[in-house]
Amino acid sequence: MREFTLQMPHSVNAGSASKAAAKAASLFPLAVNALIFEAGGRRLIDRLDLTLSAAGTTILMGPNGAGKSLLLRLLHGLILPSDGTISWGGKQPDRDIQRRQALVFQKPVLLRRSVTDNIDFVLRLHGQADAERRQELLARVGLLELAHQPARRLSGGEQQRLALARALATRPEVLLLDEPTSSLDPASVLMIEQIVRETAARGVKVIFVTHDIGQARRLADDVVFLHRGSVAEHAPAAAFFSNPSSSVARDFLAGRIIL
Amino acid sequence: MYILHSCGNLRNKRCNLQDFAEAFRLAFGLVLSGDRDLFEIIVLSLQVSLSALMISCVIGFTLGTLVAVTRFPGRGLAVVTFNTLMGLPPVVVGLLVYLLLSRAGPLGTLGLLYTPTAMIIAQAILITPIVAALTRQIIEDLFSEYDELFQSLGLSVWQAMGALLWDARYSLITVALAGFGRAIAEVGAVMIVGGNIDHLTRVMTTAIALETSKGDLALALALGIVLLAISMTVNALALSMRATAARQAYA
Amino acid sequence: MRNVLLAVLAVTVAGLFSPPAAAEDKSIIVQSTTSTANSGLYDYLLPKFKQASGITVRVVAVGTGQAIKNAKNCDGDVLLVHAKSSEEKFVEGGYGVKRFDLMYNDFIIVGPPSDPAGIAGTKEVTTALKKIADEGAIFASRGDDSGTHKKEKALWESAGVDPQKGSGKWYRETGSGMGATLNVGVGMGAYVMTDRATWISFKNKADFKIAVEGDKALFNQYGVILVNPDKCEYAKSDLGATFVNWLLSPNGQNAIATYKRDGQQLFFPNAQPLG
Numbered sequence: 001m002r003e004f005t006l007q008m009p010h011s012v013n014a015g016s017a018s019k020a021a022a023k024a025a026s027l028f029p030l031a032v033n034a035l036i037f038e039a040g041g042r043r044l045i046d047r048l049d050l051t052l053s054a055a056g057t058t059i060l061m062g063p064n065g066a067g068k069s070l071l072l073r074l075l076h077g078l079i080l081p082s083d084g085t086i087s088w089g090g091k092q093p094d095r096d097i098q099r100r101q102a103l104v105f106q107k108p109v110l111l112r113r114s115v116t117d118n119i120d121f122v123l124r125l126h127g128q129a130d131a132e133r134r135q136e137l138l139a140r141v142g143l144l145e146l147a148h149q150p151a152r153r154l155s156g157g158e159q160q161r162l163a164l165a166r167a168l169a170t171r172p173e174v175l176l177l178d179e180p181t182s183s184l185d186p187a188s189v190l191m192i193e194q195i196v197r198e199t200a201a202r203g204v205k206v207i208f209v210t211h212d213i214g215q216a217r218r219l220a221d222d223v224v225f226l227h228r229g230s231v232a233e234h235a236p237a238a239a240f241f242s243n244p245s246s247s248v249a250r251d252f253l254a255g256r257i258i259l
Numbered sequence: 260m261y262i263l264h265s266c267g268n269l270r271n272k273r274c275n276l277q278d279f280a281e282a283f284r285l286a287f288g289l290v291l292s293g294d295r296d297l298f299e300i301i302v303l304s305l306q307v308s309l310s311a312l313m314i315s316c317v318i319g320f321t322l323g324t325l326v327a328v329t330r331f332p333g334r335g336l337a338v339v340t341f342n343t344l345m346g347l348p349p350v351v352v353g354l355l356v357y358l359l360l361s362r363a364g365p366l367g368t369l370g371l372l373y374t375p376t377a378m379i380i381a382q383a384i385l386i387t388p389i390v391a392a393l394t395r396q397i398i399e400d401l402f403s404e405y406d407e408l409f410q411s412l413g414l415s416v417w418q419a420m421g422a423l424l425w426d427a428r429y430s431l432i433t434v435a436l437a438g439f440g441r442a443i444a445e446v447g448a449v450m451i452v453g454g455n456i457d458h459l460t461r462v463m464t465t466a467i468a469l470e471t472s473k474g475d476l477a478l479a480l481a482l483g484i485v486l487l488a489i490s491m492t493v494n495a496l497a498l499s500m501r502a503t504a505a506r507q508a509y510a
Numbered sequence: 511m512r513n514v515l516l517a518v519l520a521v522t523v524a525g526l527f528s529p530p531a532a533a534e535d536k537s538i539i540v541q542s543t544t545s546t547a548n549s550g551l552y553d554y555l556l557p558k559f560k561q562a563s564g565i566t567v568r569v570v571a572v573g574t575g576q577a578i579k580n581a582k583n584c585d586g587d588v589l590l591v592h593a594k595s596s597e598e599k600f601v602e603g604g605y606g607v608k609r610f611d612l613m614y615n616d617f618i619i620v621g622p623p624s625d626p627a628g629i630a631g632t633k634e635v636t637t638a639l640k641k642i643a644d645e646g647a648i649f650a651s652r653g654d655d656s657g658t659h660k661k662e663k664a665l666w667e668s669a670g671v672d673p674q675k676g677s678g679k680w681y682r683e684t685g686s687g688m689g690a691t692l693n694v695g696v697g698m699g700a701y702v703m704t705d706r707a708t709w710i711s712f713k714n715k716a717d718f719k720i721a722v723e724g725d726k727a728l729f730n731q732y733g734v735i736l737v738n739p740d741k742c743e744y745a746k747s748d749l750g751a752t753f754v755n756w757l758l759s760p761n762g763q764n765a766i767a768t769y770k771r772d773g774q775q776l777f778f779p780n781a782q783p784l785g
Binding site: 363456 | 553688689712742744
């Protein structure tokens with residue numbers, strides 16, 4: 001096992017990051033048109049329109065039940081819309097597009113294996129099992145010392161950090177996160193936000209679901225505010241937080257309950 | 260085969276107790292004496308049942324996992340079929356395999372009837388549905404947890420099956436034990452296709468049946484105790500394996 | 511732990527590959543009635559035969575009816591059972607080469623010491639059976655189409671009783687082997703018709719006693735038949751014939767006569783000297 005030093009994770013990834021950025025361009029703009037998703041006779045996504053550019057971190061925000069997580073899954077192609085279209089640079093979400101993205105779930109889904117094996121599993125899938133890269137990823141999420149622990153014995157925060165490291169192992173062009181820090185300890189929240197920021201800085205598109213207003217303020221380049229399955233407001237972060245144009249976003253930011 | 264005497268009264272309560280005591284005394288005596296015939300029977304029992312188990316696991320793990328991770332028309336029927344076949348009466352399996360392997364049957368030319376191979380085939384047929392059905396249940400539970408992750412990672416069906424089987428491996432030990440338990444304990448199928456031939460196809464259960472039919476209940480019971488001890492040993496080994504591994508990486 | 515796994519694997523692989531080796535040696539399969547096996551006769555006879563011929567005899571002990579069916583399916587080389595008319599039909603059907611009388615003993619009726627039908631010591635078996643039916647005393651029958659069962663049905667018929675009318679009431683058909691039926695009979699205090707050899711070597715007699723014996727009608731003849739190679743191409747008729755000839759020879763007949771359990775002779779050889 002190599003002694004780890006926390007030096008320049010960026011420089012190691014600089015090449016791949018620019019490559020990712022070049023390839024990611026082909027996935028954008030992301031255009032969602034008249035998207036409808038129905039389940040059990042209820043319309044959960046209702047004629048949703050949205051366009052996202054390749055740049056920066058987009059925060060999906062809204063009250064519980066607004067359809068944030070659902071939209072994220074639809075974008076990633078985990079579920080199929082009832083009607084309407086999703087187009088990543090002109091292409092419907094398919095297996096190829098899925099593999100160029102990575103999704104971090106609210107409740108981390110970890111294999112019943114060691115921390116190391118969880119990373120290696122994904123590295124091997126992408127044909128690049130490489131101990132050095134694994135160590136680097138583990139170092140970035142602060143899990144080097146727990147490398148041989150069973151993944152599912154880690155604390156909630158450690159588990160989510162591992163899930164994030166595993167997501168980054170695939171060198172995604174788009175990183176999708178579904179409320180990854182809800183109910184985590186502050187230290188883990190800080191670390192995850194830091195990594196998300198670094199990742200975005202390297203040109204990876206981040207789409208981040210949260211209903212934590214503070215977190216949205218810390219991370220957002222632009223904010224998409226969802227209400228009852230459609231977009232109530234989509235604005236640059238500064239404009240959104242200083243002067244929201246929709247009444248539901250205003251109420252939400254003011255801490256009022258939205259029905 | 261064995262020289263002993265027994266109490267031999269089924270109706271007399273006091274005597275029944277003596278039968279039990281006698282059986283335990285006999286069981287220990289048999290094992291300690293290192294009786295060669297008994298050893299031969301134990302080895303054959305293990306060979307037949309473990310071979311059947313190996314075949315069943317290869318087929319059952321694959322089928323069970325395949326059904327767990329795929330959606331196809333008639334899948335519900337497949338699940339119901341597995342679950343129903345779990346209750347296959349050994350005698351029926353024995354009869355089917357007999358008809359198949361009999362010299363007058365379609366596979367008669369192979370000359371497999373009354374051989375350990377025939378017994379392995381019968382037991383494999385008997386326990387494959389158990390292994391498949393329990394595997395499906397376990398893998399399906401695990402898959403419901405992993406499904407979105409695997410989809411997101413773009414895993415193929417085979418990659419997903421491999422990962423699920425690996426992650427479920429310690430639960431699958433329990434599945435294998437269930438299959439082994441049924442195989443080693445069944446008498447109906449091996450009696451018919453093996454013929455209970457001394458020094459060739461006599462296993463623990465058919466020996467027990469034979470001693471019962473000779474009215475030697477104490478010896479039959481003693482053999483039963485030995486069988487139980489074997490079963491317990493196999494279970495203990497498997498579970499300690501599971502525990503060791505669980506300490507290492509599994510949670 | 512890895513070593514344990516390897517050992518298990520070795521044992522199982524050996525299990526998968528052992529049968530062909532076993533099939534190559536000089537051996538025959540005898541489809542047999544249970545009484546000859548359960549009484550220990552084969553354990554006494556077969557080593558002697560093996561010594562004389564080098565042939566291993568593998569015995570599949572099932573009821574006579576099942577043994578005949580198995581032999582008809584060519585799943586045996588020699589048939590040794592005790593139901594003369596069925597055996598003759600077997601030969602007539604071309605399944606067997608020729609039937610030979612081999613040995614005999616007799617059937618007996620055993621019952622609980624309380625003797626609910628009051629048949630103890632009855633000389634004529636038909637009288638005893640009639641009494642059992644009249645009293646509705648419990649009688650446990652094999653009910654499995656075995657030689658003993660066929661004999662028992664014939665005796666009921668000559669007694670003029672249709673036991674089926676009492677089926678499930680006083681007439682209980684176990685549908686199982688002689689030993690199992692005796693276990694049941696002892697368990698519920700029923701009369702049971704059994705061959706003497708099985709009874710003498712049976713260990714779970716409890717306080718049961720022989721109630722009826724000695725009637726000529728209770729004669730129990732065993733026959734031996736070589737399975738016909740014309741019907742069964744895989745039948746090892748050479749080895750099978752060696753076994754049949756040995757059984758019928760003075761050596762074989764003498765061996766049968768000298769087999770004793772608790773000082774009692776179980777089978778009485780009565781083969782015709784081979785011409």
